[in-house]
Amino acid sequence: MLSTWFQKLTQRILHPSLSWVLPVKGVYFYETDAVENHGLLTPGAIVTLKPEPDNEFDRHAVQIWLNGSPCLLGYIPRSHSRRIAWLLQHAQLKSAEIESAYRQYHRLYIYVRLQFDVRWWQAVQYWIR
16 A cells, blocks of 8 residues: 555656646648548547747747648647747657637637656756746
């Protein structure tokens, strides 16, 4: 009993997990309507994150692509892009998937859930940045 508790405690301290639910920005600039019409924007659909260091507006920009389709959904919000780009280089991306996608009036809103596994020293570096 004590050893199980100790294992869980050390797992959380030595291998913490960071998780976010973030909106996808710039959805209206890309062909997301076609992807929505094909029913591909379902909760749990896997997305791929690709850093775009050549972006003229944000050198930490991270693209969000729908896995299995040549469709760029949009970008990580600029307020989170620096940290997410750092985590993509220094930590392990555990999962990246669509949390929800809905339409309000004529506008499409997409949210993604990101989860990273980090080591304790990476977590310290992350919070110091």
